[in-house]
Amino acid sequence: MNELLALDNQICFSLYAANRAITSRYRPLLAELGLTYPQYLVMLVLWERASANQPTRVSDLGTRLRLDSGTLTPLLKRLALRGLIHRERRQDDERVVTISLTDEGAGLREQAAQVPQKLLCGLDVSPERLLALRHELNAVLKAIEAQEVEEEPSG
Amino acid sequence: MNELLALDNQICFSLYAANRAITSRYRPLLAELGLTYPQYLVMLVLWERASANQPTRVSDLGTRLRLDSGTLTPLLKRLALRGLIHRERRQDDERVVTISLTDEGAGLREQAAQVPQKLLCGLDVSPERLLALRHELNAVLKAIEAQEVEEEPSG
DNA sequence: TCAAATTAAGTTGTGTGCAATATAAATGTC
DNA sequence: GACATTTATATTGCACACAACTTAATTTGA
Numbered sequence: 001m002n003e004l005l006a007l008d009n010q011i012c013f014s015l016y017a018a019n020r021a022i023t024s025r026y027r028p029l030l031a032e033l034g035l036t037y038p039q040y041l042v043m044l045v046l047w048e049r050a051s052a053n054q055p056t057r058v059s060d061l062g063t064r065l066r067l068d069s070g071t072l073t074p075l076l077k078r079l080a081l082r083g084l085i086h087r088e089r090r091q092d093d094e095r096v097v098t099i100s101l102t103d104e105g106a107g108l109r110e111q112a113a114q115v116p117q118k119l120l121c122g123l124d125v126s127p128e129r130l131l132a133l134r135h136e137l138n139a140v141l142k143a144i145e146a147q148e149v150e151e152e153p154s155g
Numbered sequence: 156m157n158e159l160l161a162l163d164n165q166i167c168f169s170l171y172a173a174n175r176a177i178t179s180r181y182r183p184l185l186a187e188l189g190l191t192y193p194q195y196l197v198m199l200v201l202w203e204r205a206s207a208n209q210p211t212r213v214s215d216l217g218t219r220l221r222l223d224s225g226t227l228t229p230l231l232k233r234l235a236l237r238g239l240i241h242r243e244r245r246q247d248d249e250r251v252v253t254i255s256l257t258d259e260g261a262g263l264r265e266q267a268a269q270v271p272q273k274l275l276c277g278l279d280v281s282p283e284r285l286l287a288l289r290h291e292l293n294a295v296l297k298a299i300e301a302q303e304v305e306e307e308p309s310g
Numbered sequence: 311t312c313a314a315a316t317t318a319a320g321t322t323g324t325g326t327g328c329a330a331t332a333t334a335a336a337t338g339t340c
Numbered sequence: 341g342a343c344a345t346t347t348a349t350a351t352t353g354c355a356c357a358c359a360a361c362t363t364a365a366t367t368t369g370a
Contacts, residue, residue, distance in 0.1 A: 004268065004272070005267060011285050015292060018296045020358095022170055023171075023357095027358090036324095041171070048160075066176070067327075069350065071325095078325080133166065140176075144176040192356090224318075224321095225319095228320055249365055250319065250365050
């Protein structure tokens with residue numbers, strides 16, 4: 001009876017289960033917008049950067065979302081197929097693909113603005129508590145990522 | 156600049172990123188055992204139930220891990236192929252498949268017992284803080300799942 | 311008792327994640 | 341200026357997740 005191995009004592013399982021549970025709450029709301037959850041995250045980044053007039057490369061999305069091209073390339077192709085974004089090779093550096101919003105993609109933001117409230121209302125956890133949880137998660141994320149840099153001192 | 160839509164203000168993104176970050180820390184440790192992360196979770200449940208002499212059905216794993224047969228069936232086939240488990244249709248109810256550990260599967264527990272410590276040491280977050288985070292995550296998970304039952308009162 | 315409903319697991323198809331590798335363009339170096 | 345190195349993205353292959361559907365066995369109930 002190794003207590004350390006008990007499923008309920010694994011922080012990783014709590015994260016795993018909570019993440020999937022939250023995602024499953026988003027799914028029907030995002031389906032109304034015709035988006036999957038990772039596609040929604042990509043759109044959030046694009047909306048954010050567009051309103052700051054920042055052009056966005058595939059690698060910018062990767063850095064922000066911690067995703068590589070193996071995930072992003074097909075996802076972006078689907079968003080392009082849906083008419084929400086443009087993918088364009090940059091003239092002065094043909095290695096780079098620039099992602100920009102179409103009018104439809106930019107317009108979708110208004111509908112998306114409803115999503116966070118819709119999700120929170122009906123969830124029996126106070127906003128303060130969620131805020132605290134978010135801060136804790138970010139701290140753990142930071143600690144893990146700091147460790148990764150530490151272990152690859154390939155400078 | 157809709158603050159509600161800012162990526163950094165999305166609890167869901169913190170969960171998503173932290174979950175993948177933690178999982179990526181597990182990956183090399185579990186690779187030594189020849190397990191993926193979801194396979195590890197299944198083994199945790201099997202070890203736990205075996206030490207309590209509880210037989211385990213596919214649906215027991217599904218309930219505990221919140222996974223359906225579409226995920227579990229192929230995963231369990233891979234574990235069986237690896238020689239860690241047996242899959243057997245129950246005699247008295249042929250709809251049910253019982254999962255049991257092979258000797259090798261049971262023996263793997265000793266190696267797995269090293270995993271949690273290995274993961275925690277090197278992570279610059281205090282155990283107390285992780286414990287608090289786990290409790291918070293479980294509370295949110297419970298709130299979400301309570302809501303699901305509430306919305307499907309199909310009794 | 312026997313057809314309808316329910317239950318348990320399996321199958322199929324789509325969309326991630328991620329490792330490994332490939333391709334092509336730019337950069338650095340001699 | 342030719343060649344090795346680096347950089348940015350794309351491709352391939354595998355393993356989840358999950359919705360939708362199928363199959364087969366059991367239970368229910370008129």
